[in-house]
Amino acid sequence: MSVPLQSRFLKAALDPVAPVPEGLVTPDGRPAEKRFNVYRNNIVVGLKDALAQGFPATQSLVGDQFFAALSGAYLRAHPPSDPRLPLYGESFAAFIEGFEPTRQIPYLPDVARLEYRLRQSYHAADSTPMAQGALYDPLLFSRAVRLAPSLMWMRSRYPVTAIRAFALGGDAPKGGAEDVVITRPAYDPVATTFPSGTAQVLDALSDGVALEDAIELAPAGLDLTRFLRALLDGGAITDIEETQHVRHAS
Amino acid sequence: MLDRINTLPLGAGVGYKPEHFSNISEGEHPVEWLEIHAENHMGAGGRPLAQLRALAERFPISVHGVGLSIGGEGPLNTDHLARLKDLIGWLNPASFSEHLAWSSHNAGFFNDLLPLPYTEASLARICRHIDQVQDALGRRMLLENPSSYLAFAESTLGEVEFLREITKRTGCGLLLDVNNVFVSATNLKLDAYEYIDAFPHEAVGEIHLGGHAEDEDEDGAPLLIDSHGNEVADPVWRLYTYTIATGGPKPTLIEWDTDVPAWPVLAAEAARAAERLSKVPV
Numbered sequence: 001m002s003v004p005l006q007s008r009f010l011k012a013a014l015d016p017v018a019p020v021p022e023g024l025v026t027p028d029g030r031p032a033e034k035r036f037n038v039y040r041n042n043i044v045v046g047l048k049d050a051l052a053q054g055f056p057a058t059q060s061l062v063g064d065q066f067f068a069a070l071s072g073a074y075l076r077a078h079p080p081s082d083p084r085l086p087l088y089g090e091s092f093a094a095f096i097e098g099f100e101p102t103r104q105i106p107y108l109p110d111v112a113r114l115e116y117r118l119r120q121s122y123h124a125a126d127s128t129p130m131a132q133g134a135l136y137d138p139l140l141f142s143r144a145v146r147l148a149p150s151l152m153w154m155r156s157r158y159p160v161t162a163i164r165a166f167a168l169g170g171d172a173p174k175g176g177a178e179d180v181v182i183t184r185p186a187y188d189p190v191a192t193t194f195p196s197g198t199a200q201v202l203d204a205l206s207d208g209v210a211l212e213d214a215i216e217l218a219p220a221g222l223d224l225t226r227f228l229r230a231l232l233d234g235g236a237i238t239d240i241e242e243t244q245h246v247r248h249a250s
Numbered sequence: 251m252l253d254r255i256n257t258l259p260l261g262a263g264v265g266y267k268p269e270h271f272s273n274i275s276e277g278e279h280p281v282e283w284l285e286i287h288a289e290n291h292m293g294a295g296g297r298p299l300a301q302l303r304a305l306a307e308r309f310p311i312s313v314h315g316v317g318l319s320i321g322g323e324g325p326l327n328t329d330h331l332a333r334l335k336d337l338i339g340w341l342n343p344a345s346f347s348e349h350l351a352w353s354s355h356n357a358g359f360f361n362d363l364l365p366l367p368y369t370e371a372s373l374a375r376i377c378r379h380i381d382q383v384q385d386a387l388g389r390r391m392l393l394e395n396p397s398s399y400l401a402f403a404e405s406t407l408g409e410v411e412f413l414r415e416i417t418k419r420t421g422c423g424l425l426l427d428v429n430n431v432f433v434s435a436t437n438l439k440l441d442a443y444e445y446i447d448a449f450p451h452e453a454v455g456e457i458h459l460g461g462h463a464e465d466e467d468e469d470g471a472p473l474l475i476d477s478h479g480n481e482v483a484d485p486v487w488r489l490y491t492y493t494i495a496t497g498g499p500k501p502t503l504i505e506w507d508t509d510v511p512a513w514p515v516l517a518a519e520a521a522r523a524a525e526r527l528s529k530v531p532v
Binding site (some may be wrong): 004005007009010013024025026027030032033035036038039042043047050052066079080082083084085086087124149150187188210 | 296297309323329473
């Protein structure tokens with residue numbers, strides 16, 4: 001026997017038209033066709049369900065039937081890399097980008113990306129936010145800050161948060177490109193939208209640039225008070241670094 | 251290693267579902283213990299871990315793994331084993347169990363409990379894996395009998411014989427899933443009561459009960475699917491009653507993983523198990 005049994009088993013299980021691997025039999029010793037389909041079905045349906053649960057807005061935008069085909073193609077190309085199913089789908093957005101049949105829906109990868117970021121935030125490590133008074137601490141501006149592991153951000157050429165909300169039953173989306181900041185005040189992530197370019201400020205903060213330098217990078221339309229409020233109310237800043245040495249924005 | 255197989259109470263528990271968190275917290279229709287799937291609590295933080303910490307303060311917890319792939323042909327995933335060690339370390343659960351099955355291959359995880367032939371070679375491999383798990387975790391584990399839909403022409407050992415030999419060689423305990431016994435016996439045309447008679451009950455640390463779905467194979471033979479999506483079937487309750495009469499009362503879990511019902515329905519299933527348990531002398 002050259003190819004190990006489990007390789008043959010999986011290859012056949014992931015291919016709906018492959019014959020049942022040799023040696024898998026009914027109690028009467030005949031090839032176990034329909035019985036093998038139980039495993040085939042369990043694998044594919046289990047992973048599709050996990051993707052549907054993790055990407056409900058993406059599913060809603062393309063419809064159940066199309067999503068089944070999309071998720072089926074994805075799970076065959078990219079099965080989970082480890083058994084933590086709640087984290088499955090990290091590369092789904094990138095996969096959708098390269099998936100020919102969804103080219104007509106250019107914003108779809110961003111919706112999937114937003115859903116995954118929300119999920120990452122949901123499962124991220126807990127952290128203790130700075131007290132509300134920190135907004136008036138001058139050191140907040142002159143030193144590097146520590147960001148909560150649950151803080152996520154992304155850029156989109158589309159009004160991606162509104163598209164997601166629409167897909168989940170909200171109003172028709174309006175607007176254009178935006179940057180999205182995800183905070184997790186307690187256990188439920190919150191997505192807040194800001195003008196394009198805002199993500200640069202967070203990129204800089206995560207690189208250790210002081211807040212006063214980082215906000216130099218903010219786009220003209222950014223309401224700084226609203227931005228800082230979103231970070232502080234969302235528990236996204238957990239501490240001020242003790243040393244004064246900070247990197248400068250480049 | 252601990253002398254006893256685990257420290258679960260000799261009562262009924264249920265598989266924990268997040269949608270039941272507030273019912274359980276409010277003490278509505280209480281159960282004696284809870285079982286969690288290890289892989290659902292391996293994130294870095296957030297609500298899943300906060301809820302688990304809160305529940306662990308009030309209930310004995312059984313950690314049930316679905317991702318170690320103990321029956322895999324390749325080596326165990328040591329990253330996953332390390333994550334499990336971390337979870338078991340901070341939670342210090344009353345029990346840890348896994349499956350006689352495989353679910354990972356090369357770098358992929360396939361989210362199903364896949365079957366394996368029972369041979370001397372697979373026996374040796376599984377015993378090596380269980381030794382590795384028990385050494386890493388510093389505790390005895392329970393191994394669960396699978397649901398089978400088909401047989402392997404190359405098998406040379408029966409399932410009970412296979413499991414008995416594993417407990418002998420590794421010292422691990424067993425998780426006896428009575429629904430799986432019924433499903434496998436029906437699908438493979440075996441006698442479920444003979445299976446229970448032959449089972450090494452002294453090694454059993456926990457019993458599982460769950461619902462199954464009914465189908466037929468292409469020849470019209472019954473094909474039961476271990477779906478965990480409905481009430482425990484009457485013949486499975488009868489087999490359970492026989493099992494605890496034969497092997498003694500054991501901590502018993504109701505598993506309901508798909509089409510999860512409202513809490514009172516699940517709690518009522520647990521109460522049915524508790525009632526049967528209470529009638530068996532310890």
